[in-house]
Amino acid sequence: MTDHPSHRLVETGGPNLLEGIFPYTEVPRIPFDGPILEVINGQVVRFDPDEAVRRDLHITDTTFRDGQQARPPYSVEQMVTVYDLLARLGGPNGVIRQTEFFLYTRNDRETIERCRALGHRYPEITGWIRADPGDFKLVRDMGLRETGMLTSCSDYHIFHKLRKDRRKAFDDYLAVVQEAIQNGVRPRCHLEDVTRADIDGFVVPFVARLMELSEPLPEELKVKVRLCDTMGYGISYPGAALPRSIPKLIHRMVHEAGVPPERLEWHGHNDFHKVHINAATCWLYGANALNASLFGFGERTGNPPLEGALIEYAGIKGHSNGADLAVITEIAEYFTRTVGATIPANYPFVGLDFNTTRAGIHADGLRRDERIYSIFDTARILRRPPQVAITDKSGADGVALWVNQHLGLTGDAQLSKIKVHKIARWVMDQYNLHGRTTAISADELAEQVRLHLPEYAAGRR
Amino acid sequence: MSQSVAERVSRVVCEVLKVKAEAVRPGARFGADLGAESIQSVELVAAFEEEFDLDMDEDEALSVQTVGDAVRYIEDCIRRQHG
Numbered sequence: 001m002t003d004h005p006s007h008r009l010v011e012t013g014g015p016n017l018l019e020g021i022f023p024y025t026e027v028p029r030i031p032f033d034g035p036i037l038e039v040i041n042g043q044v045v046r047f048d049p050d051e052a053v054r055r056d057l058h059i060t061d062t063t064f065r066d067g068q069q070a071r072p073p074y075s076v077e078q079m080v081t082v083y084d085l086l087a088r089l090g091g092p093n094g095v096i097r098q099t100e101f102f103l104y105t106r107n108d109r110e111t112i113e114r115c116r117a118l119g120h121r122y123p124e125i126t127g128w129i130r131a132d133p134g135d136f137k138l139v140r141d142m143g144l145r146e147t148g149m150l151t152s153c154s155d156y157h158i159f160h161k162l163r164k165d166r167r168k169a170f171d172d173y174l175a176v177v178q179e180a181i182q183n184g185v186r187p188r189c190h191l192e193d194v195t196r197a198d199i200d201g202f203v204v205p206f207v208a209r210l211m212e213l214s215e216p217l218p219e220e221l222k223v224k225v226r227l228c229d230t231m232g233y234g235i236s237y238p239g240a241a242l243p244r245s246i247p248k249l250i251h252r253m254v255h256e257a258g259v260p261p262e263r264l265e266w267h268g269h270n271d272f273h274k275v276h277i278n279a280a281t282c283w284l285y286g287a288n289a290l291n292a293s294l295f296g297f298g299e300r301t302g303n304p305p306l307e308g309a310l311i312e313y314a315g316i317k318g319h320s321n322g323a324d325l326a327v328i329t330e331i332a333e334y335f336t337r338t339v340g341a342t343i344p345a346n347y348p349f350v351g352l353d354f355n356t357t358r359a360g361i362h363a364d365g366l367r368r369d370e371r372i373y374s375i376f377d378t379a380r381i382l383r384r385p386p387q388v389a390i391t392d393k394s395g396a397d398g399v400a401l402w403v404n405q406h407l408g409l410t411g412d413a414q415l416s417k418i419k420v421h422k423i424a425r426w427v428m429d430q431y432n433l434h435g436r437t438t439a440i441s442a443d444e445l446a447e448q449v450r451l452h453l454p455e456y457a458a459g460r461r
Numbered sequence: 462m463s464q465s466v467a468e469r470v471s472r473v474v475c476e477v478l479k480v481k482a483e484a485v486r487p488g489a490r491f492g493a494d495l496g497a498e499s500i501q502s503v504e505l506v507a508a509f510e511e512e513f514d515l516d517m518d519e520d521e522a523l524s525v526q527t528v529g530d531a532v533r534y535i536e537d538c539i540r541r542q543h544g
Binding site: 360416424428 | 499500503506507510517519522
Protein backbone atom coordinates (compact mmCIF):
# COMPACT_ATOMS: atom_id res chain seq x y z
CA MET A 1 0.00 0.00 0.00
CA THR A 2 2.85 2.43 0.77
CA ASP A 3 3.95 2.25 -2.88
CA HIS A 4 0.80 4.10 -3.93
CA PRO A 5 1.97 7.59 -4.95
CA SER A 6 -0.66 9.34 -2.88
CA HIS A 7 0.14 7.33 0.24
CA ARG A 8 3.85 8.13 0.44
CA LEU A 9 5.19 10.20 3.29
CA VAL A 10 6.22 13.62 2.03
CA GLU A 11 9.07 15.00 4.12
CA THR A 12 9.55 18.78 4.10
CA GLY A 13 12.40 21.08 5.05
CA GLY A 14 10.13 22.80 7.58
CA PRO A 15 6.59 22.59 8.90
CA ASN A 16 3.66 23.19 6.58
CA LEU A 17 1.37 25.20 8.83
CA LEU A 18 -1.36 25.64 6.17
CA GLU A 19 -1.23 29.38 6.75
CA GLY A 20 -3.47 30.06 3.77
CA ILE A 21 -6.31 28.53 5.79
CA PHE A 22 -4.99 29.32 9.28
CA PRO A 23 -3.38 32.76 8.99
CA TYR A 24 -3.32 33.02 12.82
CA THR A 25 -3.41 36.83 12.92
CA GLU A 26 -6.80 36.60 11.24
CA VAL A 27 -9.86 34.38 11.60
CA PRO A 28 -9.30 30.95 9.95
CA ARG A 29 -10.64 30.78 6.41
CA ILE A 30 -13.49 28.46 5.37
CA PRO A 31 -12.34 27.10 2.01
CA PHE A 32 -14.53 25.12 -0.40
CA ASP A 33 -13.32 22.71 -3.07
CA GLY A 34 -16.23 23.27 -5.40
CA PRO A 35 -20.01 23.49 -5.64
CA ILE A 36 -22.49 21.90 -3.24
CA LEU A 37 -24.96 19.60 -4.96
CA GLU A 38 -28.45 18.93 -3.66
CA VAL A 39 -31.38 17.04 -5.17
CA ILE A 40 -34.53 19.17 -5.08
CA ASN A 41 -37.77 18.04 -6.70
CA GLY A 42 -35.84 15.30 -8.51
CA GLN A 43 -33.35 17.75 -10.05
CA VAL A 44 -29.68 18.11 -9.13
CA VAL A 45 -29.28 21.69 -7.96
CA ARG A 46 -25.87 23.32 -7.74
CA PHE A 47 -25.04 25.85 -5.01
CA ASP A 48 -21.82 27.78 -5.55
CA PRO A 49 -20.09 28.88 -2.31
CA ASP A 50 -18.04 31.41 -4.29
CA GLU A 51 -21.28 33.08 -5.31
CA ALA A 52 -22.25 33.26 -1.63
CA VAL A 53 -18.93 34.90 -0.76
CA ARG A 54 -19.59 37.60 -3.37
CA ARG A 55 -23.10 38.33 -2.09
CA ASP A 56 -23.81 41.13 0.39
CA LEU A 57 -23.93 38.84 3.42
CA HIS A 58 -24.76 40.68 6.61
CA ILE A 59 -26.09 40.30 10.13
CA THR A 60 -29.27 41.71 11.58
CA ASP A 61 -29.57 42.01 15.33
CA THR A 62 -32.39 40.96 17.62
CA THR A 63 -30.71 41.56 20.99
CA PHE A 64 -33.38 44.07 22.00
CA ARG A 65 -36.32 42.02 20.70
CA ASP A 66 -35.93 38.23 20.91
CA GLY A 67 -32.90 38.69 23.15
CA GLN A 68 -34.98 40.61 25.63
CA GLN A 69 -37.71 37.99 25.66
CA ALA A 70 -35.26 35.70 27.41
CA ARG A 71 -34.28 37.91 30.34
CA PRO A 72 -35.36 40.77 32.56
CA PRO A 73 -35.79 43.99 30.56
CA TYR A 74 -32.77 46.15 29.87
CA SER A 75 -32.84 49.73 31.12
CA VAL A 76 -32.97 52.48 28.52
CA GLU A 77 -29.39 53.40 29.41
CA GLN A 78 -28.23 49.82 28.87
CA MET A 79 -29.93 49.55 25.49
CA VAL A 80 -28.45 52.83 24.29
CA THR A 81 -24.98 51.73 25.41
CA VAL A 82 -25.32 48.33 23.72
CA TYR A 83 -26.63 49.95 20.54
CA ASP A 84 -23.60 52.23 20.49
CA LEU A 85 -21.31 49.22 20.99
CA LEU A 86 -23.10 47.31 18.21
CA ALA A 87 -22.44 50.21 15.85
CA ARG A 88 -18.72 50.07 16.66
CA LEU A 89 -18.68 46.27 16.43
CA GLY A 90 -20.37 46.13 13.02
CA GLY A 91 -18.28 48.96 11.61
CA PRO A 92 -19.02 51.60 8.97
CA ASN A 93 -19.91 49.15 6.19
CA GLY A 94 -22.89 47.76 8.05
CA VAL A 95 -21.83 44.17 8.64
CA ILE A 96 -24.42 44.50 11.43
CA ARG A 97 -26.99 46.08 9.16
CA GLN A 98 -30.12 46.43 11.27
CA THR A 99 -31.47 45.98 14.78
CA GLU A 100 -35.10 45.68 15.79
CA PHE A 101 -36.93 47.21 18.73
CA PHE A 102 -40.30 46.79 20.37
CA LEU A 103 -42.42 49.92 20.06
CA TYR A 104 -45.08 49.44 22.66
CA THR A 105 -43.84 51.13 25.84
CA ARG A 106 -42.63 54.64 26.61
CA ASN A 107 -39.21 53.16 27.40
CA ASP A 108 -39.14 51.44 23.98
CA ARG A 109 -39.79 54.70 22.25
CA GLU A 110 -37.35 56.71 24.38
CA THR A 111 -34.65 54.15 23.63
CA ILE A 112 -35.19 54.50 19.89
CA GLU A 113 -35.05 58.29 20.09
CA ARG A 114 -31.80 58.21 22.07
CA CYS A 115 -30.21 55.58 19.83
CA ARG A 116 -31.12 57.57 16.78
CA ALA A 117 -29.61 60.69 18.35
CA LEU A 118 -26.23 58.92 18.35
CA GLY A 119 -26.21 59.42 14.59
CA HIS A 120 -24.99 55.96 13.55
CA ARG A 121 -25.81 54.85 10.03
CA TYR A 122 -25.63 51.21 11.11
CA PRO A 123 -27.30 49.27 12.55
CA GLU A 124 -30.46 50.76 11.07
CA ILE A 125 -33.29 50.77 13.61
CA THR A 126 -36.37 48.79 12.60
CA GLY A 127 -39.51 47.89 14.51
CA TRP A 128 -41.30 44.75 15.52
CA ILE A 129 -45.07 44.65 15.84
CA ARG A 130 -47.92 42.18 15.95
CA ALA A 131 -49.74 41.93 12.64
CA ASP A 132 -52.31 44.45 13.81
CA PRO A 133 -53.19 47.25 11.36
CA GLY A 134 -53.43 49.78 14.21
CA ASP A 135 -49.81 49.24 15.12
CA PHE A 136 -48.59 50.95 11.96
CA LYS A 137 -49.36 54.29 13.53
CA LEU A 138 -46.67 53.45 16.12
CA VAL A 139 -44.19 52.61 13.38
CA ARG A 140 -45.00 55.70 11.36
CA ASP A 141 -44.93 57.97 14.40
CA MET A 142 -41.46 56.71 15.24
CA GLY A 143 -40.32 57.49 11.70
CA LEU A 144 -39.17 53.92 11.06
CA ARG A 145 -38.91 52.71 7.47
CA GLU A 146 -39.24 48.99 8.15
CA THR A 147 -40.96 46.76 10.62
CA GLY A 148 -41.17 43.08 11.26
CA MET A 149 -44.60 41.52 11.65
CA LEU A 150 -45.79 38.08 12.58
CA THR A 151 -47.08 36.00 9.70
CA SER A 152 -47.13 32.56 11.28
CA CYS A 153 -47.27 29.85 8.68
CA SER A 154 -47.48 26.39 10.24
CA ASP A 155 -50.85 24.82 10.87
CA TYR A 156 -49.86 24.61 14.53
CA HIS A 157 -49.99 28.39 14.60
CA ILE A 158 -52.71 29.04 12.03
CA PHE A 159 -55.23 26.54 13.39
CA HIS A 160 -54.28 26.12 17.04
CA LYS A 161 -52.93 29.54 18.00
CA LEU A 162 -54.76 31.97 15.71
CA ARG A 163 -57.88 29.79 15.38
CA LYS A 164 -58.05 30.50 11.65
CA ASP A 165 -57.88 28.42 8.52
CA ARG A 166 -55.22 28.88 5.88
CA ARG A 167 -57.31 31.12 3.62
CA LYS A 168 -58.24 33.43 6.49
CA ALA A 169 -54.62 33.65 7.68
CA PHE A 170 -53.40 34.26 4.11
CA ASP A 171 -55.90 37.08 3.54
CA ASP A 172 -55.43 38.68 6.95
CA TYR A 173 -51.65 38.73 6.60
CA LEU A 174 -51.88 40.25 3.14
CA ALA A 175 -54.22 42.95 4.40
CA VAL A 176 -51.70 43.95 7.06
CA VAL A 177 -48.85 43.91 4.57
CA GLN A 178 -50.82 46.21 2.28
CA GLU A 179 -51.61 48.48 5.20
CA ALA A 180 -47.90 48.76 5.94
CA ILE A 181 -47.09 49.62 2.37
CA GLN A 182 -49.84 52.21 2.24
CA ASN A 183 -48.28 53.79 5.34
CA GLY A 184 -44.91 53.94 3.61
CA VAL A 185 -43.42 51.26 5.86
CA ARG A 186 -41.56 48.29 4.41
CA PRO A 187 -43.06 45.06 5.78
CA ARG A 188 -40.73 42.29 6.86
CA CYS A 189 -42.86 39.18 7.11
CA HIS A 190 -41.74 36.86 9.87
CA LEU A 191 -42.77 33.40 8.72
CA GLU A 192 -43.11 31.90 12.17
CA ASP A 193 -42.65 28.14 12.51
CA VAL A 194 -41.67 27.75 8.86
CA THR A 195 -39.74 24.53 9.52
CA ARG A 196 -43.00 22.89 10.61
CA ALA A 197 -45.18 24.34 7.86
CA ASP A 198 -46.70 23.03 4.64
CA ILE A 199 -44.21 24.49 2.18
CA ASP A 200 -46.16 23.67 -0.99
CA GLY A 201 -49.61 24.25 0.48
CA PHE A 202 -49.05 27.55 2.26
CA VAL A 203 -45.53 28.95 2.40
CA VAL A 204 -44.67 29.12 -1.31
CA PRO A 205 -48.11 30.47 -2.36
CA PHE A 206 -48.05 33.10 0.38
CA VAL A 207 -44.51 34.26 -0.29
CA ALA A 208 -45.07 34.22 -4.06
CA ARG A 209 -48.04 36.53 -3.49
CA LEU A 210 -45.87 38.83 -1.37
CA MET A 211 -43.35 39.03 -4.19
CA GLU A 212 -46.10 39.70 -6.73
CA LEU A 213 -47.35 42.50 -4.52
CA SER A 214 -43.82 43.92 -4.33
CA GLU A 215 -43.18 44.00 -8.05
CA PRO A 216 -44.52 47.48 -8.82
CA LEU A 217 -43.17 48.99 -5.59
CA PRO A 218 -39.99 51.03 -5.17
CA GLU A 219 -37.12 49.03 -3.71
CA GLU A 220 -37.44 50.52 -0.24
CA LEU A 221 -41.01 49.22 0.10
CA LYS A 222 -40.60 45.74 -1.35
CA VAL A 223 -41.51 43.05 1.14
CA LYS A 224 -38.74 41.23 2.98
CA VAL A 225 -39.11 37.63 4.14
CA ARG A 226 -37.71 36.32 7.41
CA LEU A 227 -37.72 32.54 7.72
CA CYS A 228 -38.28 31.85 11.40
CA ASP A 229 -37.14 28.46 12.66
CA THR A 230 -39.19 29.07 15.76
CA MET A 231 -38.61 25.68 17.38
CA GLY A 232 -35.10 25.04 16.06
CA TYR A 233 -36.19 22.20 13.77
CA GLY A 234 -34.09 23.33 10.79
CA ILE A 235 -31.57 20.83 9.38
CA SER A 236 -28.49 21.78 7.42
CA TYR A 237 -27.57 18.29 6.14
CA PRO A 238 -27.68 17.77 2.38
CA GLY A 239 -30.50 15.39 1.48
CA ALA A 240 -32.70 16.27 4.46
CA ALA A 241 -36.38 16.62 3.61
CA LEU A 242 -38.71 19.59 3.77
CA PRO A 243 -39.97 21.29 5.82
CA ARG A 244 -36.83 20.85 7.94
CA SER A 245 -34.25 21.10 5.13
CA ILE A 246 -32.66 24.53 5.09
CA PRO A 247 -31.05 24.16 1.63
CA LYS A 248 -34.38 23.15 0.09
CA LEU A 249 -36.31 25.84 1.92
CA ILE A 250 -33.94 28.59 0.80
CA HIS A 251 -33.84 27.29 -2.77
CA ARG A 252 -37.62 27.22 -3.05
CA MET A 253 -37.91 30.71 -1.60
CA VAL A 254 -35.41 32.11 -4.08
CA HIS A 255 -36.25 30.10 -7.21
CA GLU A 256 -39.96 29.32 -6.82
CA ALA A 257 -41.37 32.12 -4.69
CA GLY A 258 -38.98 34.64 -6.25
CA VAL A 259 -37.42 36.18 -3.13
CA PRO A 260 -34.07 37.77 -4.00
CA PRO A 261 -31.25 36.99 -1.52
CA GLU A 262 -31.10 40.63 -0.40
CA ARG A 263 -34.64 40.37 0.93
CA LEU A 264 -34.31 36.94 2.51
CA GLU A 265 -33.36 36.43 6.14
CA TRP A 266 -32.98 33.55 8.59
CA HIS A 267 -33.95 33.61 12.26
CA GLY A 268 -33.13 30.46 14.24
CA HIS A 269 -33.45 28.96 17.70
CA ASN A 270 -31.09 26.63 19.49
CA ASP A 271 -33.40 23.90 20.76
CA PHE A 272 -31.35 21.18 19.03
CA HIS A 273 -27.88 22.76 19.32
CA LYS A 274 -27.96 23.68 15.65
CA VAL A 275 -28.57 27.38 15.78
CA HIS A 276 -25.26 28.74 14.55
CA ILE A 277 -24.55 26.30 11.76
CA ASN A 278 -28.13 26.50 10.53
CA ALA A 279 -27.87 30.26 10.22
CA ALA A 280 -24.52 30.10 8.44
CA THR A 281 -25.97 27.46 6.10
CA CYS A 282 -28.62 29.95 5.02
CA TRP A 283 -25.90 32.40 4.04
CA LEU A 284 -24.29 29.77 1.83
CA TYR A 285 -27.52 28.62 0.21
CA GLY A 286 -28.97 32.00 -0.70
CA ALA A 287 -30.14 34.26 2.13
CA ASN A 288 -28.10 37.42 2.69
CA ALA A 289 -29.32 38.29 6.18
CA LEU A 290 -28.59 36.30 9.31
CA ASN A 291 -30.62 37.39 12.30
CA ALA A 292 -28.65 37.01 15.53
CA SER A 293 -28.52 38.10 19.14
CA LEU A 294 -25.55 39.00 21.34
CA PHE A 295 -24.31 35.87 23.12
CA GLY A 296 -27.26 33.99 21.67
CA PHE A 297 -29.66 35.40 24.27
CA GLY A 298 -33.16 34.70 23.00
CA GLU A 299 -36.40 32.89 23.70
CA ARG A 300 -35.82 29.52 25.46
CA THR A 301 -32.53 28.15 24.13
CA GLY A 302 -31.68 31.32 22.26
CA ASN A 303 -30.87 32.64 18.81
CA PRO A 304 -27.74 32.49 16.65
CA PRO A 305 -24.98 34.18 18.65
CA LEU A 306 -24.15 37.46 16.95
CA GLU A 307 -20.46 37.30 17.85
CA GLY A 308 -20.28 33.79 16.36
CA ALA A 309 -21.93 35.07 13.18
CA LEU A 310 -19.28 37.79 12.89
CA ILE A 311 -16.45 35.28 13.21
CA GLU A 312 -18.20 33.08 10.62
CA TYR A 313 -18.55 36.09 8.33
CA ALA A 314 -14.81 36.76 8.56
CA GLY A 315 -14.09 33.08 7.89
CA ILE A 316 -16.33 32.93 4.82
CA LYS A 317 -15.43 36.34 3.39
CA GLY A 318 -11.74 36.25 4.32
CA HIS A 319 -11.98 39.67 6.00
CA SER A 320 -14.20 41.40 8.53
CA ASN A 321 -15.22 44.25 6.19
CA GLY A 322 -14.64 46.95 8.77
CA ALA A 323 -16.19 45.11 11.72
CA ASP A 324 -14.09 45.60 14.86
CA LEU A 325 -14.07 42.13 16.40
CA ALA A 326 -12.28 43.32 19.54
CA VAL A 327 -15.48 45.13 20.54
CA ILE A 328 -16.93 41.66 21.20
CA THR A 329 -14.80 41.53 24.34
CA GLU A 330 -15.89 45.01 25.40
CA ILE A 331 -19.56 44.09 25.01
CA ALA A 332 -19.09 40.85 26.97
CA GLU A 333 -17.48 42.80 29.82
CA TYR A 334 -20.34 45.29 29.77
CA PHE A 335 -22.92 42.50 29.88
CA THR A 336 -21.28 40.65 32.75
CA ARG A 337 -20.20 43.64 34.85
CA THR A 338 -22.94 46.18 34.28
CA VAL A 339 -25.98 44.36 32.92
CA GLY A 340 -25.42 41.41 35.25
CA ALA A 341 -25.77 38.76 32.55
CA THR A 342 -24.23 35.34 32.97
CA ILE A 343 -22.03 34.03 30.17
CA PRO A 344 -20.85 30.42 30.68
CA ALA A 345 -17.09 30.20 31.23
CA ASN A 346 -16.63 27.82 28.28
CA TYR A 347 -18.70 29.94 25.86
CA PRO A 348 -16.75 30.48 22.59
CA PHE A 349 -14.96 33.81 21.99
CA VAL A 350 -16.18 35.52 25.18
CA GLY A 351 -16.45 33.06 28.09
CA LEU A 352 -13.94 33.51 30.89
CA ASP A 353 -12.19 30.28 29.93
CA PHE A 354 -12.66 30.21 26.14
CA ASN A 355 -8.90 30.36 25.61
CA THR A 356 -7.78 29.16 29.03
CA THR A 357 -6.03 25.83 29.43
CA ARG A 358 -5.73 23.79 32.60
CA ALA A 359 -3.91 20.83 31.07
CA GLY A 360 -0.15 20.72 31.55
CA ILE A 361 0.44 19.24 28.12
CA HIS A 362 -1.50 22.08 26.46
CA ALA A 363 0.37 24.63 28.58
CA ASP A 364 3.62 23.06 27.39
CA GLY A 365 2.44 23.53 23.79
CA LEU A 366 1.42 27.14 24.43
CA ARG A 367 4.82 27.88 25.95
CA ARG A 368 6.60 26.49 22.90
CA ASP A 369 4.40 28.12 20.27
CA GLU A 370 1.11 29.79 21.10
CA ARG A 371 -0.36 28.68 17.77
CA ILE A 372 -0.33 25.02 18.84
CA TYR A 373 -3.28 25.42 21.21
CA SER A 374 -4.79 28.81 20.35
CA ILE A 375 -7.56 29.01 17.72
CA PHE A 376 -6.19 32.30 16.36
CA ASP A 377 -4.34 35.31 17.72
CA THR A 378 -6.95 36.02 20.36
CA ALA A 379 -4.82 38.83 21.82
CA ARG A 380 -4.81 40.69 18.51
CA ILE A 381 -8.33 39.90 17.32
CA LEU A 382 -10.25 39.89 20.60
CA ARG A 383 -7.76 41.51 23.00
CA ARG A 384 -7.84 38.28 25.01
CA PRO A 385 -4.42 36.52 25.14
CA PRO A 386 -4.46 32.78 25.89
CA GLN A 387 -4.52 32.06 29.61
CA VAL A 388 -3.63 29.20 31.87
CA ALA A 389 -5.56 28.28 35.02
CA ILE A 390 -3.60 26.36 37.60
CA THR A 391 -4.84 23.11 39.13
CA ASP A 392 -3.20 19.75 39.89
CA LYS A 393 -3.49 18.98 36.15
CA SER A 394 -1.40 21.98 35.09
CA GLY A 395 2.02 20.61 36.04
CA ALA A 396 5.22 22.62 35.96
CA ASP A 397 4.43 23.55 32.33
CA GLY A 398 1.26 25.32 33.34
CA VAL A 399 2.96 27.06 36.22
CA ALA A 400 5.79 28.25 33.95
CA LEU A 401 3.30 29.61 31.42
CA TRP A 402 1.33 31.40 34.14
CA VAL A 403 4.45 32.87 35.76
CA ASN A 404 5.83 34.11 32.43
CA GLN A 405 2.50 35.76 31.56
CA HIS A 406 2.28 37.25 35.05
CA LEU A 407 5.80 38.66 34.83
CA GLY A 408 5.39 39.74 31.21
CA LEU A 409 8.37 37.64 30.10
CA THR A 410 8.52 36.65 26.44
CA GLY A 411 10.97 34.96 24.06
CA ASP A 412 14.36 34.09 25.48
CA ALA A 413 13.58 35.99 28.68
CA GLN A 414 10.97 33.39 29.65
CA LEU A 415 11.64 31.28 32.73
CA SER A 416 11.86 27.52 32.20
CA LYS A 417 9.80 25.14 34.29
CA ILE A 418 13.00 24.26 36.16
CA LYS A 419 13.14 27.82 37.49
CA VAL A 420 9.56 27.66 38.78
CA HIS A 421 9.78 24.21 40.35
CA LYS A 422 9.23 25.44 43.91
CA ILE A 423 5.95 27.07 42.91
CA ALA A 424 4.93 23.94 40.99
CA ARG A 425 5.69 21.86 44.11
CA TRP A 426 3.61 24.21 46.26
CA VAL A 427 0.70 23.81 43.81
CA MET A 428 0.94 20.00 43.85
CA ASP A 429 1.10 19.94 47.64
CA GLN A 430 -2.15 21.92 47.86
CA TYR A 431 -3.92 19.00 46.19
CA ASN A 432 -1.88 15.98 47.33
CA LEU A 433 -1.26 16.97 50.93
CA HIS A 434 -4.13 19.34 51.71
CA GLY A 435 -6.95 17.82 49.64
CA ARG A 436 -7.77 21.00 47.76
CA THR A 437 -10.49 20.76 45.07
CA THR A 438 -10.54 24.31 43.67
CA ALA A 439 -8.27 26.07 41.17
CA ILE A 440 -5.40 28.14 42.52
CA SER A 441 -6.23 31.83 42.37
CA ALA A 442 -4.10 34.45 40.68
CA ASP A 443 -3.50 36.16 44.04
CA GLU A 444 -2.17 32.95 45.57
CA LEU A 445 0.17 32.38 42.64
CA ALA A 446 1.39 35.97 42.70
CA GLU A 447 2.25 35.49 46.38
CA GLN A 448 4.26 32.38 45.49
CA VAL A 449 6.10 34.33 42.79
CA ARG A 450 6.99 37.01 45.35
CA LEU A 451 8.20 34.31 47.74
CA HIS A 452 10.21 32.13 45.36
CA LEU A 453 11.18 34.51 42.59
CA PRO A 454 11.58 37.83 44.41
CA GLU A 455 14.16 39.15 41.95
CA TYR A 456 11.59 38.81 39.13
CA ALA A 457 8.54 39.88 41.12
CA ALA A 458 10.25 43.17 42.00
CA GLY A 459 10.74 44.02 38.34
CA ARG A 460 7.31 42.82 37.16
CA ARG A 461 6.24 44.61 33.99
CA MET B 462 38.62 14.14 49.49
CA SER B 463 35.98 15.53 47.12
CA GLN B 464 33.18 13.32 45.81
CA SER B 465 33.00 12.27 42.16
CA VAL B 466 30.20 13.50 39.88
CA ALA B 467 28.61 10.03 40.10
CA GLU B 468 28.61 10.09 43.89
CA ARG B 469 27.10 13.56 44.02
CA VAL B 470 24.44 12.59 41.46
CA SER B 471 23.58 9.55 43.55
CA ARG B 472 23.24 11.65 46.70
CA VAL B 473 20.99 14.21 45.00
CA VAL B 474 18.79 11.47 43.54
CA CYS B 475 18.40 9.85 46.99
CA GLU B 476 17.43 13.20 48.53
CA VAL B 477 14.94 14.28 45.87
CA LEU B 478 13.30 10.95 45.10
CA LYS B 479 13.57 9.56 48.65
CA VAL B 480 15.13 6.28 47.53
CA LYS B 481 17.94 4.17 49.02
CA ALA B 482 21.48 4.55 47.65
CA GLU B 483 21.66 0.91 46.50
CA ALA B 484 18.72 1.52 44.11
CA VAL B 485 20.60 4.30 42.34
CA ARG B 486 22.57 2.17 39.86
CA PRO B 487 23.86 3.54 36.52
CA GLY B 488 21.18 1.70 34.56
CA ALA B 489 18.30 2.73 36.85
CA ARG B 490 15.59 4.65 35.04
CA PHE B 491 14.27 7.71 36.91
CA GLY B 492 10.63 7.06 36.10
CA ALA B 493 10.18 3.30 35.79
CA ASP B 494 12.74 2.17 38.41
CA LEU B 495 13.06 5.06 40.85
CA GLY B 496 9.42 6.22 40.69
CA ALA B 497 10.03 9.85 39.69
CA GLU B 498 6.77 11.68 38.96
CA SER B 499 6.65 14.55 36.46
CA ILE B 500 7.16 17.27 39.07
CA GLN B 501 10.00 15.29 40.68
CA SER B 502 11.85 15.12 37.36
CA VAL B 503 11.77 18.91 37.25
CA GLU B 504 12.89 19.09 40.89
CA LEU B 505 15.72 16.69 40.16
CA VAL B 506 17.03 18.86 37.33
CA ALA B 507 16.75 21.93 39.57
CA ALA B 508 18.70 20.11 42.31
CA PHE B 509 21.43 19.09 39.82
CA GLU B 510 21.70 22.72 38.68
CA GLU B 511 22.18 23.84 42.26
CA GLU B 512 24.59 21.03 43.22
CA PHE B 513 26.87 21.58 40.23
CA ASP B 514 26.24 25.31 39.70
CA LEU B 515 25.00 24.70 36.17
CA ASP B 516 22.37 26.16 33.89
CA MET B 517 20.74 23.25 32.07
CA ASP B 518 18.68 23.25 28.92
CA GLU B 519 15.18 22.21 29.97
CA ASP B 520 14.46 19.89 27.06
CA GLU B 521 17.90 18.25 27.09
CA ALA B 522 17.93 17.73 30.84
CA LEU B 523 14.40 16.33 31.02
CA SER B 524 15.05 13.89 28.19
CA VAL B 525 17.74 12.07 30.22
CA GLN B 526 16.31 8.69 31.23
CA THR B 527 18.87 6.90 33.46
CA VAL B 528 21.26 7.69 36.31
CA GLY B 529 24.27 6.82 34.12
CA ASP B 530 23.09 9.14 31.35
CA ALA B 531 22.56 11.89 33.93
CA VAL B 532 26.18 11.55 35.11
CA ARG B 533 27.45 11.78 31.52
CA TYR B 534 25.16 14.71 30.72
CA ILE B 535 26.28 16.61 33.82
CA GLU B 536 29.96 15.94 33.12
CA ASP B 537 29.40 17.31 29.63
CA CYS B 538 27.66 20.42 31.01
CA ILE B 539 30.54 20.97 33.47
CA ARG B 540 33.06 20.80 30.63
CA ARG B 541 31.03 23.25 28.51
CA GLN B 542 30.17 25.71 31.27
CA HIS B 543 33.16 25.52 33.63
CA GLY B 544 35.87 24.69 31.12
